[in-house]
Amino acid sequence: MSLHRHVRMCREGWYYTIVLGFIVGGAVLREVNLLFVLAAVMMGPLFFSWRLARHSLESLRITRRIPRRGYAGHALPVEYELTNERQGASSWGVVVRDAPRRGPERPAEPPVAVFFPHVAPGQTCLESTSWRPLRRGRYQFATLTTSTRFPFGLVEARQERPGPHEVLIAPAPGRLLRDWTRWSDRPGDGSESASQRRGQREGDYYGLREWRPGDSRRWIHWRSSARQGRLTTLQFEDQRRDELVLLADLWIPQQPTTADWERVEVALSFLVTVVLDATRVARHALYVGLAGSSARGWSLTASSGARDELLDALAEWQPGPQPDLAAAWQRRSGVGPSGRLVVVSTRALHQGGMNLPPGSEASRGWPAGTHFRWLEVGSPEMASCFALPDANRAAEADLAAPSAPADSTTRSVDPARSGPAPANGGEA
Amino acid sequence: MTVERRLQIVLVLLSILGTILLGLGENDSLIPLAMLVAAPCAAIFTDGLGWLRLNRPLANIAALAAVGYTVVDFLRNGAQNQLLAIANLLLYLQLILLFQEKNLRVYWQLLVLSLLEVVVAAAMNLSFHFGVLLLLYLALALIALVLQFVLRESRRWSSRPEQAMTELLKSGALRPVYLVGLVTIVFSLAMFYATPRIQGTSWVGSGRSGARSVGFSRNVSLDEMGRILESHELAMRVSFFDPVNNVPYLLAGQTYFRGAVLTRYSEQIAGRWSPSARRDTMHLPWSPERVPTLVAQEIWLEPTATPTLFSVAPAFRLHDTPQDVVFEPKSGELQRSYAPPLIARQRWQYRLATTGLLNGRSLPLIPDQLAAGTIRRQELYAEIRDCEHFDRRRFPQLAATAEQILREAGALDADRIRKARILEAHFLHSGIYTYSLDFRFPRQPGMDPIEDFIGRHHTGHCEYFATALVLMLRSQKIPARLVVGYKGGEYNAVGNYLLVRQDDAHAWVEVHLESEEVDLLNIPGWHYRGEGAWWRLDPTPAARDIDQTTGSWRTHWDQALDYAEFLWSDYVQGMGPERQRQSLYDPLLTPWREQAAHWLDIRLWPRRLAELARTLRFRVLSSPLYYAGLILLVVLVGWLVHRHHGPALRRAVWERWQRLRLAWKRLRPRAAATTPTVAFYRQFEDLLAKAGQRRPAHLTPREWLDQMATLHGSAAADGEPVAVRAPAGSAAAPALPSRQQFLGAARQLVDQFYRVRYSQTSLAPDEQQEIEQALAVVGQFVRAGREAGMAV
Secondary structure (H helix, E strand, C coil), X not given: CCCEEEEEECHHHHHHHHHHHHHHHHHHHHCEHHHHHHHHHHHHHHHHHHHHHHHHCCCEEEEEEEECEEECCCCEEEEEEEEECCCCCCEEEEEEEECCEECCCCCCCXXXXXXXXXXXXXXXXXXXXXXXXXXCEEEEEEEEEEEECCCCCCEEEEEEEEEEEEEEEECCCCEECHHHHHHHHCCXXXXXXXXXXXXXXXXXXXXXXXXXXXXXXXXXXXXXXXXXXXXXXXXXXCCCCCEEEEXXXXXXXCCCCHHHHHHHHHHHHHHHHHHHHHHHHCCCEEEEEEECCCEEEEEECCCCCHHHHHHHHHHHCCCECCCEHHHHHXXXXXXXXXXXXXXXXXXXXXXXXXXXCCCCCCCCCCCCCCEEEEEECCCHHHHHHEECCCHHHHHHHHHHCCCCCCCCEEEEECCCCCCCCCCCEECC | CCHHHHHHHHHHHHHHHHHHHHHHXXXXXXXXXXXXXXXXXXXXXXXXXXXXXXXXXHHHHHHHHHHHHHHHHHHHXXXXXXXXXXXHHHHHHHHHHHCECCCHHHHHHHHHHHHHHHHHHHHHCCCHHHHHHHHHHHHHHXXXXXXXXXXXXXXXXXXXHHHHHHHXXXXXXXXXXXXXXXXXXXXXXXXXXXXXXXXXXXXXXXXXXXXXXXXXXXXXXXXXXXXXXXXXXXXXXXXXXXXCCCCECCCCCCCEEEEEEECEECCCCCCEEECCCCCCCEECCECCCCCCCCEEEEXXXXXXXXCEECECCCEEECCCCCCCEEXXXXXXXXEECCCCHHHHCCCEEEEEEECCEECCEECCEEECCCCCCCCCHHHHHHXXXXXXXXXXXXXXXXXXXXXXXXXXXXXXXXXXXXXXXXXXXXXXXXXXXXXXXXXXXXXXXXXXXXXXXXXXXXEECHHHHHHHHHHHHHHCCCCEEEEEEEECCEEECCCCEEEEEHHHXXXXXXXXXXXXXXXXXXXCCCCXXXXXXXXXXXXXXXXXXXXXXXXXXXXXXXXXXXXXXXXXXXXXXXXXXXXXXXXXXXXXXXXXXXXXXXXXXXXXXXXXXXXXXXXXXXXHCCCHHHHHHHHHHHHHHHHHHHHXXXXXXXXXXXXXXXXXXXXXXXXXXXXXXXXXXXXXXXXXXXXXXXXXXXXXXXCCXXXXXXXXXXXXXXXXXXXXXXXXXXXXXXXXXXXXXXXXXXXXXXXXXXXXXXXXXXXXCCCCHHHHHHHHHHHHHHHHHHHHXXXXXXXX
């Protein structure tokens, strides 16, 4: 791992140097030894600032831990582990900084940073903080910067080490409103018999997850709850045949405005919200088709890994001027008689140039029994189904959530006992 | 206490210290006093209680007013006071900031303003106290910088700044400050002395107080009235040492430092002495060789308004005596030939030699230089004539008194030496005269001060006594002159020098004696036989000896302080190009230059190489220093390797060691536990080892033998010892030993082993022979077994 080390003068250091230059100039021009003494005395701290700051960063090992996925507007916990491998010297006031970058954009401001007040020789300290990406996309954590201005704050020593890591940020999930819930939960015409559960209990056992308000208390797994110190419930895969086909028509004009881009983001947020809701509650068999600059579809069940794949795709999906809904649909094998078809679109249903599935003039072309709904972003119908997240509420939710600490915390770690990175995390 | 509170306190202390330094530079105590009151008030009422806080607009208006006032002040004053105006502006701004609500910006501004105050103080202050306070300032400033760093970084990066600050301080973030402080001092010294002063003659600076000079004057006036106040100001420091080995020379009595020589008592102005007519000057003569009483004197003369130099007479030139030092042959007075105003403003150092000290005391004679050839006879006679000039009409009372004294002593017709001694004793021991600096008594108007002194009040100081004696001697046709200089001083045991102050100024008399008269004096240690001399007479009573008592701590403290001040002014304040060359470059570079010149001479190389080889062989390799250096080098290399490749090297060494250990174990299993200590028995086991038989560690030799006997048949174990010998004279090969013979030989060896090993007895010669035979049997048996492919 190659390190880039450099030392630079801080603003305070420049002020200090200017005063020093003034004194040296006065000493030389006026031939005053006492000014020379003062200048020499002032040079000492400057020199040792440079030396100590540089020395403080030697033999430091840093590990970054961050989840591989997240949602726009939601905080991600980021952990940094700093180990001082020197034998007899502490490091003070070390700042570890990350500058996640989305594509060619400039790094986000403020940077993701943690502060290690003191790392004793041979000690490992852990600091965690939260990072709140504002937009979806693929974020690169390229360089990990370690810096210190110890002891006087005049000179900053900085080390940059490559720590490549990628985080995919899916669109921000919003809130499904009552209109949507009512519509999606309504059983299909004459299809009640087809929605019988075929597994035991509420479905086949899928896994354990944290208990949330609204979950049945019947399926709380007490042994796991006692072990983990929080309520844990059994999760079952819903075997009902209620199907939801969700097509996204991500259209954008040739010369888009900011409003056009925003409409695309709202559509994607809606998709993410529905997907999360569907996979969390596990009520539907879900098919999602995306049409934008390209077209693709995913069949989702609670147990399938396709959800993460879809979220990754949503993180980077680009709209297009001619979205091919037909292609997104063709990848679907079919919709059951009780299924629902929703097209969320950034344009109106009858707008020209739309490449609908073959024979789908209005809703006639859809399979029999299909409930069809066209949701145009910005329309009153859409507004009655979906609401974007409030930024403040999201922040409050982050603060309240125990798994996503907003504050950074430091704790010492026994190097021998520090375990590997979380399964969904990465290290640098 | 929070970090911020600590920072506030340190900044208050820094502000106070900065203004104290400024006050020292300005010679003004008002500024430090104002800050001494204002800064704690700000700390309590603004930072602590929050009662008094200037808001931003008000503070800006106040700052603008301060700047405006300063600009007016700046334009109105001269260059020196312009600096004062800037200093005052710094103070005003600092006061305004102190009463503002603090944030990181204000803290930093306070620190910078305080630093600028010190800069201005450094430009104005030349004293030693500045250096001491600067060290204190350095410590406080470093602490302030660290506290600011802690405050700023914690607030900027940490989500819990208070906790981060506490952790930083508790973990010893201030600890490096002490180290940095100490190393900074060393670093500063190195920087200060190593940086070349390439221009100028002095790096003293102007200072607020301007040029200060000692109060010596070449003119003596006896017409003062009132009380004369003695000045305790420093005149010079003098150290004496052996010119050969630089060992300090200790003084035992009072020393006379000759200064101006005055010959003419003014005829126009009563009581006024002046030098004789214009005198030529010349370079000092070189110091005489092989004179045991030769003593070197180094003098640091404080700034003076006259070119007169002081020394113990007679003075001679040394190789490092400045060229500026000249002397007048007629008077023997030392002078500085060139004294530009800039130089005269600072202390001046010069080295001379003298033969005027014997056993720590000043000799009373100074050669008149006639024999040395530095003065011509007519010049000396002219000087003597001047020294005989006496107008009886001006000093009737004095002349009559002199005659009366001599008459009473029966010495009217005595020689000059006796007359001079009687007259000197009159002033010293008659009890008529009183030494005093108080002239608050009525003087006779129109009367010469000396006539008044002799005839009426009999009260005066050294100049009165010396003048009276000179004139009395002249009334008796004895050539005499007045000498003004310093006498005595205070010995500083810490710095080994004599501290001469203004109140040590003195006047005495010199009488010229011919060579015959000098011989009559018979002064021990006098080396100038056959030469005329000037004889010193000191008629002033109440002389005191040099105070060399160093008992009290106060004396120690004063002496140490004076020495520190002396070093400060000499090695810090006065570090100009010349001083730097003398103190630093010459001592460091001269040996190298000489060595370089020596080594670059190719003609010397063969001889040098031979010397080097001899040195290496006989001196270096046998010297403990060589080995100490070698060990040091090894340790240094080890440390460097450890520092840069420590963990990897340790791992590699450990792995190698483990590998070697395993290999050793494989080669010699349990070797340490079973190695026998008796040679023949070891040979026995080695023989058996060749046949694949090794004694297990848990068996003793006897148990092992029993085990072997069991294997080979129990009966055979009892086999009697046998010797397999070839018949005498037989050339046939000896018969191969049987298994029983082998076991018998083995038992014999084991028994002898126990006997030798545990009873500490030695083997008799025949026993040794038997053992050898037994070993031969074992060897043959083993060989036979190996050849036959059988196990033993």
